[in-house]
Amino acid sequence: MHKDSLTSKELMTVYHQLLKRIGPRHWWPADFPFEIIIGAILTQNTAWANVKKTINNLKQNNLLSPQALSKVPEKELASLIRPSGYFNQKAKKVKQFVNYFLNHYQGSIKKMSQKNTNALRKELLSIYGIGPETADSILLYALKKPIFVVDTYTSRILYRHGWLHENPSYKELQDFFMERLPTDVALFNEFHALLDYIGHFYCRKTPRCDLCPLKNRLPKNRAL
DNA sequence: GGCCAGGACACCA
DNA sequence: TGGTGTCATGGC
Numbered sequence: 001m002h003k004d005s006l007t008s009k010e011l012m013t014v015y016h017q018l019l020k021r022i023g024p025r026h027w028w029p030a031d032f033p034f035e036i037i038i039g040a041i042l043t044q045n046t047a048w049a050n051v052k053k054t055i056n057n058l059k060q061n062n063l064l065s066p067q068a069l070s071k072v073p074e075k076e077l078a079s080l081i082r083p084s085g086y087f088n089q090k091a092k093k094v095k096q097f098v099n100y101f102l103n104h105y106q107g108s109i110k111k112m113s114q115k116n117t118n119a120l121r122k123e124l125l126s127i128y129g130i131g132p133e134t135a136d137s138i139l140l141y142a143l144k145k146p147i148f149v150v151d152t153y154t155s156r157i158l159y160r161h162g163w164l165h166e167n168p169s170y171k172e173l174q175d176f177f178m179e180r181l182p183t184d185v186a187l188f189n190e191f192h193a194l195l196d197y198i199g200h201f202y203c204r205k206t207p208r209c210d211l212c213p214l215k216n217r218l219p220k221n222r223a224l
Numbered sequence: 225g226g227c228c229a230g231g232a233c234a235c236c237a
Numbered sequence: 238t239g240g241t242g243t244c245a246t247g248g249c
Contacts (some may be wrong), residue, residue: 044231050229050247085246089232131232151230169238196230227249236241 005163008180018194025121028141029057035064036142037101040084040134041093042084045093053083066107069098082137093129108140114124117145133171146185150179151190153199 010124029048030036042051058064058082063072063097078091104123105111112120117139124135139145150173158164164176181187 045229047229083246086244089244133231
Protein backbone atom coordinates (compact mmCIF):
# COMPACT_ATOMS: atom_id res chain seq x y z
CA MET A 1 0.00 0.00 0.00
CA HIS A 2 1.03 3.56 -0.50
CA LYS A 3 -0.56 4.89 2.63
CA ASP A 4 2.82 5.69 4.11
CA SER A 5 4.32 6.94 0.88
CA LEU A 6 4.21 10.55 1.96
CA THR A 7 3.81 12.02 5.43
CA SER A 8 1.68 15.03 6.27
CA LYS A 9 4.80 17.08 6.78
CA GLU A 10 6.21 16.04 3.41
CA LEU A 11 2.96 16.84 1.66
CA MET A 12 2.97 20.30 3.23
CA THR A 13 6.54 20.70 2.00
CA VAL A 14 5.31 19.95 -1.51
CA TYR A 15 2.59 22.56 -1.08
CA HIS A 16 4.94 25.27 0.15
CA GLN A 17 7.43 24.55 -2.62
CA LEU A 18 4.74 24.86 -5.25
CA LEU A 19 3.36 28.04 -3.73
CA LYS A 20 6.81 29.56 -3.47
CA ARG A 21 7.83 28.72 -7.03
CA ILE A 22 4.55 29.27 -8.83
CA GLY A 23 2.68 31.75 -6.66
CA PRO A 24 -0.99 31.88 -5.71
CA ARG A 25 -3.39 30.91 -8.50
CA HIS A 26 -6.33 32.98 -7.26
CA TRP A 27 -8.92 30.29 -7.90
CA TRP A 28 -11.75 30.05 -8.83
CA PRO A 29 -11.69 32.68 -11.62
CA ALA A 30 -15.24 34.05 -11.44
CA ASP A 31 -17.11 37.15 -10.28
CA PHE A 32 -19.64 35.43 -8.01
CA PRO A 33 -20.40 31.94 -6.60
CA PHE A 34 -23.16 31.05 -9.06
CA GLU A 35 -20.73 31.67 -11.90
CA ILE A 36 -18.34 29.19 -10.25
CA ILE A 37 -21.03 26.51 -10.21
CA ILE A 38 -21.92 26.96 -13.87
CA GLY A 39 -18.22 27.04 -14.74
CA ALA A 40 -17.68 23.79 -12.82
CA ILE A 41 -20.28 22.06 -14.98
CA LEU A 42 -19.04 23.58 -18.22
CA THR A 43 -15.40 22.70 -17.63
CA GLN A 44 -15.98 18.95 -17.43
CA ASN A 45 -13.29 17.41 -19.63
CA THR A 46 -12.88 20.77 -21.34
CA ALA A 47 -10.12 23.37 -21.57
CA TRP A 48 -10.87 26.43 -19.47
CA ALA A 49 -10.24 28.80 -22.39
CA ASN A 50 -13.29 27.30 -24.11
CA VAL A 51 -15.39 27.61 -20.98
CA LYS A 52 -14.63 31.32 -20.78
CA LYS A 53 -16.23 31.81 -24.18
CA THR A 54 -19.43 30.22 -22.99
CA ILE A 55 -19.41 32.22 -19.74
CA ASN A 56 -19.06 35.39 -21.81
CA ASN A 57 -21.91 34.26 -24.06
CA LEU A 58 -24.14 33.79 -21.04
CA LYS A 59 -23.15 37.13 -19.53
CA GLN A 60 -23.76 39.02 -22.76
CA ASN A 61 -27.23 37.51 -22.93
CA ASN A 62 -27.93 38.27 -19.25
CA LEU A 63 -28.38 34.57 -18.61
CA LEU A 64 -25.90 34.02 -15.80
CA SER A 65 -28.49 33.79 -13.04
CA PRO A 66 -30.62 30.86 -11.87
CA GLN A 67 -33.83 32.67 -12.76
CA ALA A 68 -32.75 33.53 -16.30
CA LEU A 69 -31.32 30.07 -16.95
CA SER A 70 -34.51 28.42 -15.77
CA LYS A 71 -36.49 30.33 -18.41
CA VAL A 72 -34.23 30.03 -21.46
CA PRO A 73 -35.15 27.14 -23.79
CA GLU A 74 -32.69 24.25 -23.56
CA LYS A 75 -31.92 24.35 -27.29
CA GLU A 76 -31.09 28.03 -27.13
CA LEU A 77 -28.90 27.38 -24.11
CA ALA A 78 -27.12 24.58 -25.96
CA SER A 79 -26.22 26.89 -28.82
CA LEU A 80 -24.61 29.32 -26.37
CA ILE A 81 -22.69 26.49 -24.71
CA ARG A 82 -21.36 25.24 -28.06
CA PRO A 83 -17.81 26.65 -27.65
CA SER A 84 -17.14 24.49 -24.60
CA GLY A 85 -18.17 21.22 -26.21
CA TYR A 86 -20.70 18.52 -25.23
CA PHE A 87 -23.22 21.33 -25.58
CA ASN A 88 -26.36 19.19 -25.60
CA GLN A 89 -25.36 17.29 -22.48
CA LYS A 90 -24.14 20.39 -20.70
CA ALA A 91 -27.31 22.35 -21.48
CA LYS A 92 -29.27 19.54 -19.85
CA LYS A 93 -26.89 19.47 -16.88
CA VAL A 94 -27.14 23.23 -16.32
CA LYS A 95 -30.93 23.03 -16.51
CA GLN A 96 -31.01 20.17 -14.01
CA PHE A 97 -28.83 22.02 -11.53
CA VAL A 98 -30.77 25.26 -11.84
CA ASN A 99 -34.07 23.46 -11.21
CA TYR A 100 -32.61 21.89 -8.08
CA PHE A 101 -31.09 25.18 -6.93
CA LEU A 102 -34.35 27.09 -7.30
CA ASN A 103 -36.56 24.37 -5.85
CA HIS A 104 -34.41 23.64 -2.80
CA TYR A 105 -32.75 26.98 -2.05
CA GLN A 106 -34.68 29.58 -4.03
CA GLY A 107 -31.50 30.28 -5.95
CA SER A 108 -29.71 31.45 -2.81
CA ILE A 109 -26.07 30.51 -2.28
CA LYS A 110 -26.41 31.65 1.33
CA LYS A 111 -29.29 29.26 2.04
CA MET A 112 -27.45 26.43 0.33
CA SER A 113 -24.28 27.10 2.35
CA GLN A 114 -26.15 26.65 5.61
CA LYS A 115 -26.76 22.98 4.93
CA ASN A 116 -24.51 20.27 6.34
CA THR A 117 -21.61 19.54 3.99
CA ASN A 118 -22.05 15.77 3.77
CA ALA A 119 -25.77 16.04 3.16
CA LEU A 120 -25.14 18.70 0.54
CA ARG A 121 -22.60 16.51 -1.23
CA LYS A 122 -25.08 13.65 -1.43
CA GLU A 123 -27.71 16.01 -2.80
CA LEU A 124 -25.35 17.33 -5.46
CA LEU A 125 -24.30 13.83 -6.52
CA SER A 126 -27.94 12.90 -7.04
CA ILE A 127 -28.32 15.60 -9.70
CA TYR A 128 -27.83 14.54 -13.31
CA GLY A 129 -24.46 15.71 -14.59
CA ILE A 130 -22.84 16.33 -11.23
CA GLY A 131 -20.21 13.75 -10.36
CA PRO A 132 -17.64 13.75 -7.55
CA GLU A 133 -15.27 16.35 -8.95
CA THR A 134 -17.97 18.80 -9.96
CA ALA A 135 -19.73 18.37 -6.61
CA ASP A 136 -16.52 18.98 -4.69
CA SER A 137 -15.58 21.97 -6.84
CA ILE A 138 -18.96 23.50 -6.04
CA LEU A 139 -18.57 22.74 -2.33
CA LEU A 140 -15.03 24.09 -2.04
CA TYR A 141 -14.92 27.00 -4.46
CA ALA A 142 -18.50 28.26 -4.48
CA LEU A 143 -19.64 27.35 -0.96
CA LYS A 144 -16.29 27.51 0.90
CA LYS A 145 -16.70 24.04 2.37
CA PRO A 146 -13.50 22.17 3.38
CA ILE A 147 -13.47 19.45 0.72
CA PHE A 148 -10.33 18.62 -1.27
CA VAL A 149 -10.92 18.53 -5.02
CA VAL A 150 -9.00 15.96 -7.06
CA ASP A 151 -8.91 15.25 -10.77
CA THR A 152 -7.02 13.41 -13.50
CA TYR A 153 -4.06 15.77 -13.08
CA THR A 154 -3.85 14.99 -9.39
CA SER A 155 -3.89 11.27 -10.08
CA ARG A 156 -1.19 11.57 -12.71
CA ILE A 157 1.07 13.68 -10.51
CA LEU A 158 0.82 11.37 -7.49
CA TYR A 159 1.47 8.31 -9.62
CA ARG A 160 4.41 9.80 -11.50
CA HIS A 161 6.04 10.79 -8.22
CA GLY A 162 5.49 7.34 -6.76
CA TRP A 163 3.22 8.60 -4.03
CA LEU A 164 0.12 6.58 -5.00
CA HIS A 165 -0.66 3.63 -7.24
CA GLU A 166 -1.95 4.01 -10.78
CA ASN A 167 -5.65 4.57 -11.44
CA PRO A 168 -6.87 5.14 -7.89
CA SER A 169 -10.56 5.69 -7.22
CA TYR A 170 -11.76 9.23 -6.66
CA LYS A 171 -12.16 8.55 -2.96
CA GLU A 172 -8.68 7.07 -2.58
CA LEU A 173 -7.25 10.12 -4.27
CA GLN A 174 -9.26 12.52 -2.15
CA ASP A 175 -8.48 10.66 1.07
CA PHE A 176 -4.78 10.85 0.27
CA PHE A 177 -4.96 14.61 0.77
CA MET A 178 -7.66 14.90 3.40
CA GLU A 179 -5.97 12.36 5.69
CA ARG A 180 -2.72 14.30 5.54
CA LEU A 181 -3.75 17.94 5.46
CA PRO A 182 -5.35 20.13 8.11
CA THR A 183 -8.98 20.96 7.34
CA ASP A 184 -8.51 24.36 5.79
CA VAL A 185 -10.57 25.87 2.98
CA ALA A 186 -7.82 28.27 1.89
CA LEU A 187 -5.22 25.49 1.83
CA PHE A 188 -7.50 23.12 -0.11
CA ASN A 189 -8.32 25.90 -2.55
CA GLU A 190 -4.72 26.84 -3.29
CA PHE A 191 -3.25 23.34 -3.27
CA HIS A 192 -5.68 21.99 -5.86
CA ALA A 193 -5.12 25.05 -8.04
CA LEU A 194 -1.33 24.58 -7.86
CA LEU A 195 -1.62 20.89 -8.73
CA ASP A 196 -3.79 21.81 -11.66
CA TYR A 197 -1.15 24.28 -12.79
CA ILE A 198 1.70 21.76 -12.86
CA GLY A 199 -0.59 19.08 -14.23
CA HIS A 200 -1.59 21.32 -17.07
CA PHE A 201 1.89 22.39 -18.09
CA TYR A 202 4.20 19.62 -17.04
CA CYS A 203 2.45 16.28 -16.58
CA ARG A 204 0.62 15.42 -19.76
CA LYS A 205 0.66 12.00 -21.36
CA THR A 206 4.07 12.77 -22.75
CA PRO A 207 5.82 13.79 -19.53
CA ARG A 208 7.84 16.95 -19.51
CA CYS A 209 8.48 16.64 -15.82
CA ASP A 210 12.06 17.84 -16.20
CA LEU A 211 10.39 21.24 -16.08
CA CYS A 212 8.36 20.43 -12.96
CA PRO A 213 8.93 22.80 -10.03
CA LEU A 214 9.10 19.75 -7.76
CA LYS A 215 11.88 18.10 -9.74
CA ASN A 216 14.64 18.70 -7.21
CA ARG A 217 12.42 18.82 -4.18
CA LEU A 218 10.77 15.43 -4.04
CA PRO A 219 10.40 14.09 -0.49
CA LYS A 220 10.38 10.56 -1.90
CA ASN A 221 10.80 10.24 -5.58
CA ARG A 222 11.42 7.99 -8.46
CA ALA A 223 12.38 8.75 -12.02
CA LEU A 224 9.69 10.77 -13.73
C1' DG B 225 -4.33 15.53 -38.73
C1' DG B 226 -3.99 13.65 -34.09
C1' DC B 227 -4.00 14.53 -29.30
C1' DC B 228 -5.93 16.47 -25.40
C1' DA B 229 -8.67 19.45 -22.33
C1' DG B 230 -10.00 21.45 -14.62
C1' DG B 231 -15.95 14.42 -16.30
C1' DA B 232 -20.16 12.08 -16.12
C1' DC B 233 -23.33 8.71 -17.56
C1' DA B 234 -25.24 4.49 -19.76
C1' DC B 235 -24.47 -0.09 -20.51
C1' DC B 236 -22.29 -4.34 -19.84
C1' DA B 237 -20.11 -8.47 -17.65
C1' DT C 238 -16.67 -2.31 -9.04
C1' DG C 239 -14.53 -2.07 -13.17
C1' DG C 240 -14.02 -1.48 -18.24
C1' DT C 241 -15.70 0.71 -22.52
C1' DG C 242 -18.34 3.85 -25.62
C1' DT C 243 -20.39 8.36 -26.03
C1' DC C 244 -20.71 13.15 -25.77
C1' DA C 245 -18.04 17.66 -29.12
C1' DT C 246 -15.63 22.12 -29.71
C1' DG C 247 -11.20 24.34 -30.11
C1' DG C 248 -6.09 25.05 -29.41
C1' DC C 249 -1.70 23.39 -30.45
